[in-house]
Amino acid sequence: MTETIPHYPQPVTxxxxxxxxxxxxxxxxxLQHCRGCGxxxxxxxxxxxxxxxxxxxWRQASGRGTVVSYSRxxxxxxxxxxxxxxxxxxxxxxxEGAALLARILRGDVESGMEVMLMxxxxxxxxxxxxxxxxx
Amino acid sequence: MDASSLGRRLPAxxxxxxxxxxxxYSKKTDRTLLSLFAEAAKGALHSAGLDKSSIDGLAVCSxxxxxxxxxTLAEQFGLSVSWAYFGTAGGAGPVASVINAxxxxxxxxxxAVLCLAGDAYDIxxxxxxxxxxxxxxxxxxxxxxxxxxxxxxxxxxxxxxxTYGTRPEExxxxxxxxxxxxxxxxxxxxxxxxxxxxxxxxRVIADPIRLYDCVLPCxxxxxxxxxxxxxxxxxxxxxxxxxxxxHNHPPDEIAPLRGGWELFRDALYRDAGYGPSDIDFVQAYDxxxxxxxxxxxxxxxxxxxxxxxxxxxxxxxxxxxxxxxxNGGQLSCGQAGAGGGMIGLVEAIRQLRGEAGPWQVExxxxxxxxxxxxxxxxxxxxxSSVILEGAK
Numbered sequence: 001m002t003e004t005i006p007h008y009p010q011p012v013t014x015x016x017x018x019x020x021x022x023x024x025x026x027x028x029x030x031l032q033h034c035r036g037c038g039x040x041x042x043x044x045x046x047x048x049x050x051x052x053x054x055x056x057x058w059r060q061a062s063g064r065g066t067v068v069s070y071s072r073x074x075x076x077x078x079x080x081x082x083x084x085x086x087x088x089x090x091x092x093x094x095x096e097g098a099a100l101l102a103r104i105l106r107g108d109v110e111s112g113m114e115v116m117l118m119x120x121x122x123x124x125x126x127x128x129x130x131x132x133x134x135x
Numbered sequence: 136m137d138a139s140s141l142g143r144r145l146p147a148x149x150x151x152x153x154x155x156x157x158x159x160y161s162k163k164t165d166r167t168l169l170s171l172f173a174e175a176a177k178g179a180l181h182s183a184g185l186d187k188s189s190i191d192g193l194a195v196c197s198x199x200x201x202x203x204x205x206x207t208l209a210e211q212f213g214l215s216v217s218w219a220y221f222g223t224a225g226g227a228g229p230v231a232s233v234i235n236a237x238x239x240x241x242x243x244x245x246x247a248v249l250c251l252a253g254d255a256y257d258i259x260x261x262x263x264x265x266x267x268x269x270x271x272x273x274x275x276x277x278x279x280x281x282x283x284x285x286x287x288x289x290x291x292x293x294x295x296x297x298t299y300g301t302r303p304e305e306x307x308x309x310x311x312x313x314x315x316x317x318x319x320x321x322x323x324x325x326x327x328x329x330x331x332x333x334x335x336x337x338r339v340i341a342d343p344i345r346l347y348d349c350v351l352p353c354x355x356x357x358x359x360x361x362x363x364x365x366x367x368x369x370x371x372x373x374x375x376x377x378x379x380x381x382h383n384h385p386p387d388e389i390a391p392l393r394g395g396w397e398l399f400r401d402a403l404y405r406d407a408g409y410g411p412s413d414i415d416f417v418q419a420y421d422x423x424x425x426x427x428x429x430x431x432x433x434x435x436x437x438x439x440x441x442x443x444x445x446x447x448x449x450x451x452x453x454x455x456x457x458x459x460x461x462n463g464g465q466l467s468c469g470q471a472g473a474g475g476g477m478i479g480l481v482e483a484i485r486q487l488r489g490e491a492g493p494w495q496v497e498x499x500x501x502x503x504x505x506x507x508x509x510x511x512x513x514x515x516x517x518x519s520s521v522i523l524e525g526a527k
Binding site: 008009010011012017043049050068069070071072073074075076077078080081084086087089090091099100101102103111127128129 | 390
């Protein structure tokens with residue numbers, strides 16, 4: 001049985017974010033790490049926002065993180081998501097130190113809980129950006 | 136301005152706000168943005184007792200204005216100006232534009248600056264705008280079904296609730312108090328009665344944010360005229376005692392419980408010469424009650440983390456113990472895009488001139504106006520505040 005993938009709005013690929021978006025198409029989470037100050041960076045940049053080094057290295061992340069806070073969205077901004085409410089959107093602090101906003105699928109969510117990347121081919125094919133699940 | 140007066144410096148304290156105007160607000164309109172700006176601008180000139188020829192500076196804040204800008208707006212309005220400013224700070228832009236207009240006049244780059252803010256959109260237009268608001272949100276927010284500003288500020292509100300114990304029934308007192316004022320304001324789009332039970336029982340938009348935490352996107356425009364105070368009729372000028380802005384603070388946090396007001400608060404009160412307890416009313420940027428609450432904390436009206444108790448102990452209508460957004464604010468009047476960053480400024484001038492009619496704050500002499508906005512990857516990036524006082 002095949003399910004039609006909704007026409008989600010897509011990120012615009014550019015020279016700065018291509019490794020991140022290509023990585024997710026393989027079900028992997030990639031982060032920039034600054035060789036100048038050692039910090040992990042999200043979202044993708046052309047320079048480290050901490051120290052302004054342009055020496056940024058892409059590394060595969062562990063995919064593990066902690067929910068800092070979240071919302072349960074019943075009125076998505078874009079209609080492509082209307083059949084999936086509530087959308088759980090969380091601020092997640094990754095093990096590498098950077099934070100991002102991402103959907104959490106499957107199961108209940110609460111602040112402080114551990115989550116992990118949904119590193120499946122199905123998830124990577126369906127969702128435009130990395131999604132997470134309870135660890 | 137006359138070429139002969141270019142570069143002639145004036146003391147900043149001699150410059151203030153001499154007129155204000157507001158368009159009709161509507162949920163949906165066929166009118167153009169330029170027509171709304173024209174209505175607000177003519178109102179500001181009329182209220183200043185000045186005519187078009189006096190304007191030689193133009194500032195505008197608007198999301199919808201591009202591909203136009205401050206300079207093409209000058210062409211539309213037939214104005215030759217020696218200073219032009221297009222705000223980039225969302226709902227913090229209009230207050231920032233006044234701060235910058237004063238600097239321009241102080242240094243002789245203009246002598247009377249018309250500051251405009253507004254947008255002509257509706258709910259659908261607002262959603263489309265948010266999906267493409269900036270590169271970071273477009274690439275890393277929109278593809279997540281992020282729920283627009285509602286989804287982001289729900290994350291902030293939950294964090295405040297879980298960090299400090301702030302409760303919805305406390306935050307709701309802001310919406311309820313402002314609605315009581317709006318009931319007297321014919322230009323407020325939401326004028327029905329609102330109780331705390333209505334607030335708590337309303338449908339969930341982005342848990343924990345419910346319907347009456349949200350503003351209604353609408354069409355409207357606001358205007359103020361900044362000029363030397365001696366050009367105002369006696370008793371109708373308003374001094375700007377202090378004003379500061381801050382952008383992208385803190386620089387590396389998706390959903391901070393602060394926004395930058397805490398950085399300039401002490402300078403703001405130092406410049407004004409008095410503190411929070413001397414302020415007669417506050418017009419805080421009210422995209423959400425949680426952001427009003429954070430402004431009240433960070434501008435020193437209560438200690439950080441204690442706003443829940445402050446909200447429980449006060450009432451927020453124009454005649455309440457803490458007059459707040461006294462015409463109903465964005466939460467009841469509607470959010471006319473970037474005009475949401477000027478609605479409080481215009482209302483403050485109205486109050487300080489004693490022209491608020493049915494919702495006049497008794498003895499209003501000093502007010503604080505605060506802006507906030509330009510949602511980036513997670514929160515509003517910009518803050519601005521001024522302290523105003525009626526000129527003798």
